Amino acid sequence: MNYTHYSRFLIGSCIALILLPWLFQAMGSSYLISTATRLVIFAIAAVSLDLLIGYTGLVSFGHAAFLGVGAYTVGILSFHAYEETTLMGFSGTLSGLIAIPLAIVLSALVALIIGSLSLRTKGVYFIMITLSFGQMLFFLFVSLEKYGGDDGMMMFDGRNTLPGLNLNDRIEFYYFCLAWFILFFWFCTRLVRSKFGRTLAAIRQNEDRLSSIGISDYWSKLQIFVIAGVGAGLAGALSANHTEFVSPDITHWTRSGDLMIVVILGGMGTLIGPVLGTFLFLLLEEFLPLILHSLGFDLLSEHWRFVFGPILILIVLYAKFGLYGLIFGRMR
Amino acid sequence: MTQLYLEQLLNGIQLGMFLFLVSAGLTLVFGFMNVINLAHGSLFMIGAYAMALISGMTGSFLLALILSLPVVALSAWVIEVVIISRLYTRDHLDQVLATFALILFINEGTTILFGRTPLFLDVPPLLSGSVSLFGVVSYPLYRITIIGAGLAVALILWIIIAKTRLGMQIRAGTTNRETVEQLGVNITRLNTMIFVAGAMFAGFAGALAGPLTSVEVGMGENLLILCFVCIVIGGIGSIRGALLGAITIGVVDTMGRAFVPDILVKFLNPAAASGISAGLSSMLIYLLMIVVLVVRPTGLFPVARGS
Numbered sequence: 117m118n119y120t121h122y123s124r125f126l127i128g129s130c131i132a133l134i135l136l137p138w139l140f141q142a143m144g145s146s147y148l149i150s151t152a153t154r155l156v157i158f159a160i161a162a163v164s165l166d167l168l169i170g171y172t173g174l175v176s177f178g179h180a181a182f183l184g185v186g187a188y189t190v191g192i193l194s195f196h197a198y199e200e201t202t203l204m205g206f207s208g209t210l211s212g213l214i215a216i217p218l219a220i221v222l223s224a225l226v227a228l229i230i231g232s233l234s235l236r237t238k239g240v241y242f243i244m245i246t247l248s249f250g251q252m253l254f255f256l257f258v259s260l261e262k263y264g265g266d267d268g269m270m271m272f273d274g275r276n277t278l279p280g281l282n283l284n285d286r287i288e289f290y291y292f293c294l295a296w297f298i299l300f301f302w303f304c305t306r307l308v309r310s311k312f313g314r315t316l317a318a319i320r321q322n323e324d325r326l327s328s329i330g331i332s333d334y335w336s337k338l339q340i341f342v343i344a345g346v347g348a349g350l351a352g353a354l355s356a357n358h359t360e361f362v363s364p365d366i367t368h369w370t371r372s373g374d375l376m377i378v379v380i381l382g383g384m385g386t387l388i389g390p391v392l393g394t395f396l397f398l399l400l401e402e403f404l405p406l407i408l409h410s411l412g413f414d415l416l417s418e419h420w421r422f423v424f425g426p427i428l429i430l431i432v433l434y435a436k437f438g439l440y441g442l443i444f445g446r447m448r
Numbered sequence: 449m450t451q452l453y454l455e456q457l458l459n460g461i462q463l464g465m466f467l468f469l470v471s472a473g474l475t476l477v478f479g480f481m482n483v484i485n486l487a488h489g490s491l492f493m494i495g496a497y498a499m500a501l502i503s504g505m506t507g508s509f510l511l512a513l514i515l516s517l518p519v520v521a522l523s524a525w526v527i528e529v530v531i532i533s534r535l536y537t538r539d540h541l542d543q544v545l546a547t548f549a550l551i552l553f554i555n556e557g558t559t560i561l562f563g564r565t566p567l568f569l570d571v572p573p574l575l576s577g578s579v580s581l582f583g584v585v586s587y588p589l590y591r592i593t594i595i596g597a598g599l600a601v602a603l604i605l606w607i608i609i610a611k612t613r614l615g616m617q618i619r620a621g622t623t624n625r626e627t628v629e630q631l632g633v634n635i636t637r638l639n640t641m642i643f644v645a646g647a648m649f650a651g652f653a654g655a656l657a658g659p660l661t662s663v664e665v666g667m668g669e670n671l672l673i674l675c676f677v678c679i680v681i682g683g684i685g686s687i688r689g690a691l692l693g694a695i696t697i698g699v700v701d702t703m704g705r706a707f708v709p710d711i712l713v714k715f716l717n718p719a720a721a722s723g724i725s726a727g728l729s730s731m732l733i734y735l736l737m738i739v740v741l742v743v744r745p746t747g748l749f750p751v752a753r754g755s
Contacts, residue, residue, distance in 0.1 A: 177544065236745050238745070240540055241745060241746060243484070244680045245680075248677060248737050258730070419560050422552075433531075
């Protein structure tokens with residue numbers, strides 16, 4: 117791989133993301149800022165899942181659970197702030213200084229519990245047990261009648277508040293999410309290049325060999341599971357703020373599937389890959405219906421997944437290296 | 449009270465039979481070809497749709513049941529030859545994704561063809577009504593028929609796998625595929641055969657499920673996740689494990705939904721109890737699976753695997 121090429125691409129995309137709001141305003145289509153915000157939030161979750169799937173070889177099929185934990189933390193706090201009621205003696209709040217850190221801590225805690233139990237299993241059993249935990253949280257959220265049950269809840273007071281920043285302004289909110297994304301991406305880049313990152317690569321390649329030289333693979337896997345959970349929890353908290361709405365849908369198992377698709381689409385085991393994958397996925401979701409419509413396939417434009425499914429199958433079968441492979445050439 | 453328990457127990461066993469019919473194919477395909485097929489639930493759905501449409505056209509339950517099986521078999525054959533056969537040598541991640549994409553395709557295709565409105569089927573006149581069991585409980589005949597059909601399939605499967613040459617090849621292939629291939633068994637043909645057979649069990653279950661639930665897009669996936677729980681509890685690749693897992697899950701799920709609220713009311717105030725019990729009873733089977741996996745990470749009846 118060509119490193120100059122790579123870092124140029126990275127810096128270029130960074131600048132592009134920063135300039136994006138101006139571009140959209142110049143184009144007169146500032147509604148696209150909301151799509152860009154979704155892209156940045158979803159990308160955080162995708163990158164965090166890639167730490168598990170791509171870097172450690174842990175196929176987690178329940179990653180959306182952490183999105184739910186983050187989103188419900190923000191949502192429930194906002195709910196009690198609006199109703200001016202308390203939850204276990206604590207009053208609700210809209211303050212982002214409390215809600216977002218709390219979302220991160222709670223998702224770390226949930227990831228610690230799920231991880232410590234799930235990581236006792238391997239291979240297909242791991243896929244299934246993470247799927248089960250995801251389902252459990254889904255049904256837990258569905259059963260929270262107080263917070264809207266199946267239908268979820270609106271955040272009537274709007275987004276979280278922060279000193280010096282108005283998150284209800286969509287451009288300021290975009291930059292807020294972008295800052296989190298760049299921070300998380302930078303952290304992950306450092307992480308995968310560190311000694312710990314090498315340990316993860318060794319787990320992916322051969323677990324037994326690693327434990328025979330005295331490194332506990334269980335402990336390392338648990339650490340990365342918690343880190344990935346925090347990433348998704350953060351994305352969930354931002355996503356709740358973005359839509360000002362929280363519902364069990366965010367933890368539905370197809371959400372976990374979507375996240376996996378995004379990682380593969382972009383190219384797993386590369387941090388930039390999942391970001392490209394998210395970009396392509398949202399692009400397809402927004403524009404595939406329009407493209408199909410303009411080609412005269414009106415029926416299919418409503419049912420774009422009918423076209424998306426086969427495309428995805430072809431990608432999985434024949435283009436495993438994803439978009440990353442197309443842009444940078446095969447790395448591994 | 450006994451009456452209520454017995455009735456719920458039978459309901460649980462009947463759900464278990466559905467789960468078994470779908471799990472049997474899933475566990476065979478996984479055990480023999482090492483493929484996770486998320487789209488297995490779609491075959492259940494195809495069976496249900498075929499049944500609903502054919503019985504709507506002909507008016508005959510039995511004819512529709514007989515005719516829906518070839519429809520499922522044909523769909524399964526196409527799916528196996530076009531997509532699944534390319535996944536045998538791939539890792540689980542690719543299989544999960546490709547079959548997930550297949551679900552998107554099949555569900556969306558079904559929506560295009562038949563719309564989002566659920567179809568409904570009536571219980572055939574011959575099987576409607578109830579019978580009295582043990583003199584205590586009167587139970588719908590149709591549900592008893594399903595339990596009987598499930599047990600019959602379990603018996604047939606057991607005979608095929610334990611007593612016939614084909615079964616011997618399947619058992620050997622589950623343990624070590626390469627060796628069986630070296631010994632001159634046509635693995636490609638066997639793969640297709642097992643996949644289509646497994647699909648037909650699922651389709652059969654789908655056809656029978658018509659009168660009990662609404663026939664709609666997405667009906668397969670909810671069941672599929674339950675079936676994964678069954679085969680994971682039972683140990684992947686084991687038919688015996690699938691049967692045991694399916695009945696356990698069926699009974700635990702049904703009993704949980706019926707009795708968890710009553711039990712919780714004894715400890716909590718009614719409002720809190722009703723809130724928690726809905727969630728708790730849906731989570732019960734996942735809790736069970738997690739406990740099983742934590743204690744025995746490869747399920748209750750793990751299949752020995754060579755290589």
